[in-house]
Amino acid sequence: MTSLPDVEELLRGSAVVSLPMRTRFRGQTAREAMLLHGPAGWAEFAPFPEYGPQESAAWLAAAVDAGWTGLGEPRRTTVPVNATMPAVPAAQVAQVLKRYGRAEAIPAVKIKVAEPGQSLDDDVARLREVARLLPQAGLRADANGGWTHAEAVRAVEELADVAGDRLEYVEQPVAGVEPLAVLREELHRRGTLVRIAADEAVRKAEDPLRVARLGAADLIVVKVPPLGGVDRAAQVVRDSGLDAVVSSALDTSVGLAAGLALAARLESLPYACGLGTAALLAADVVESPLIPVEGALQVPVRKGRVVAPEPTPRLVDEHRVAGARRDWWDERLRSAHAVLAGRTGAAS
Ligand SMILES: [Mg+2]
Structure with a gap:
């Protein structure tokens, strides 16, 4: 992973969506995800709702890897x-x-x-x-x-x-x-x-x-x-x-x-x-x-x-999560970020 961007950079241009599912899965009928936009492309931060900061930190590292480092070269298409x-x-x-x-x-x-x-x-x-x-x-x-x-x-x-x-x-x-x-x-x-x-x-x-x-x-x-x-x-x-x-x-x-x-x-x-x-x-x-x-x-x-496909603004708008639920996602990202930042700090 490249150096960890700060929280405000991660949240810039982000969106939270709730997508309906066809069949109940893990006891849920909708899937929520936070979309992040970095210099290498779009990325997704979507730890399951019950995951705490420690577990979510790995998911955030993966999102930073995708959106800021990039997904790399393929061996097969x-x-x-x-x-x-x-x-x-x-x-x-x-x-x-x-x-x-x-x-x-x-x-x-x-x-x-x-x-x-x-x-x-x-x-x-x-x-x-x-x-x-x-x-x-x-x-x-x-x-x-x-x-x-x-x-x-x-x-x-x-x-x-x-x-x-x-x-x-x-x-x-x-x-x-x-x-x-x-x-x-x-x-x-x-x-x-x-x-x-x-x-x-x-x-x-x-x-x-x-x-x-x-x-x-x-x-x-x-x-x-x-x-x-x-x-x-x-x-x-x-x-x-x-x-x-x-x-x-x-x-x-x-x-x-x-x-x-x-x-x-x-x-x-x-x-x-x-x-x-x-x-x-x-x-x-x-x-x-x-x-x-x-x-x-x-x-x-x-x-x-x-490179991840680009989200369509109309679809993001249609399924956008706002209000308290959006705040909850921002808070999750912040606490996962704090875990990652702590690790990065400890390693340097
Ligand atoms: Mg399995």
């Missing part, structure tokens, strides 16, 4: 992207998949499982329906750490039975790093060689190394904002020696550009990325949202460098 299936009843699966365009082009589907209030039968029915409708797509299940150890053993084995070789991996079947390591060891002992991905267990830069050291997962799901920017995230992936799936945190199309920049930067990209989340938003801040076409996203490149 097209990134394969998975479709995402929320925890809907099997009967709604076809309707959700329609948003992703031509079925044959979808490289993989991430299927939400272990939703509170639902059963493993619901998960299996949903996965079966996706498998039936998309006979060529890779399948992955995401439990968001929602199972106990015993539930996870049973669920992973049942999903593996249903999906067979098409099951690419199961994402965060249990919470934490150590429990993942214990689960993965037991699955291997039982002869269930399903790949395990760590997602929620990877939130700080040191986490991927611990995941790798403990043998907790076969691959890691990485998001740019919690790792503090594209450069930092790319370094973390390299250091871990694990395959990575670049994912987004329900970003606007401005924030998605940073995820695409990371996916475009990695040497090896064996799995489709989780960057298709703009399809879950009912509105965006740009005229042409970064929604996958034919199962892939084009990396937005200008003069050989990745």
Whole structure:
């Protein structure tokens, strides 16, 4: 990261927007984000509402990286992207998949499982329906750490039975790093060689190394904002020696550009990325949202460098957040900035 701009510079030309979502996600029906405009382009600061200053500081570092340092040069200009299936009843699966365009082009589907209030039968029915409708797509299940150890053993084995070789991996079947390591060891002992991905267990830069050291997962799901920017995230992936799936945190199309920049930067990209989340938003801040076409996203490149798309003033106005809620975002940015400034000061 270049030197940290002061708060007033970060807030100059910024906007806060609230975008309606098509389906409830993380218990929310709208996604709020702060858009920042720096010399290198537009950036997004959008830590989830419950995140405090320490956690939000990494998200601000990532926004400064995008808007003030720049998103860097791409190694590839097209990134394969998975479709995402929320925890809907099997009967709604076809309707959700329609948003992703031509079925044959979808490289993989991430299927939400272990939703509170639902059963493993619901998960299996949903996965079966996706498998039936998309006979060529890779399948992955995401439990968001929602199972106990015993539930996870049973669920992973049942999903593996249903999906067979098409099951690419199961994402965060249990919470934490150590429990993942214990689960993965037991699955291997039982002869269930399903790949395990760590997602929620990877939130700080040191986490991927611990995941790798403990043998907790076969691959890691990485998001740019919690790792503090594209450069930092790319370094973390390299250091871990694990395959990575670049994912987004329900970003606007401005924030998605940073995820695409990371996916475009990695040497090896064996799995489709989780960057298709703009399809879950009912509105965006740009005229042409970064929604996958034919199962892939084009990396937005200008003069050989990745640059976020420019927000459309009309759309920003339409979804603008003002008043007390805007003040709340300014305050979040200030407190995250104070954390970053403290770190910078301590380091110099
Ligand atoms: Mg996940």
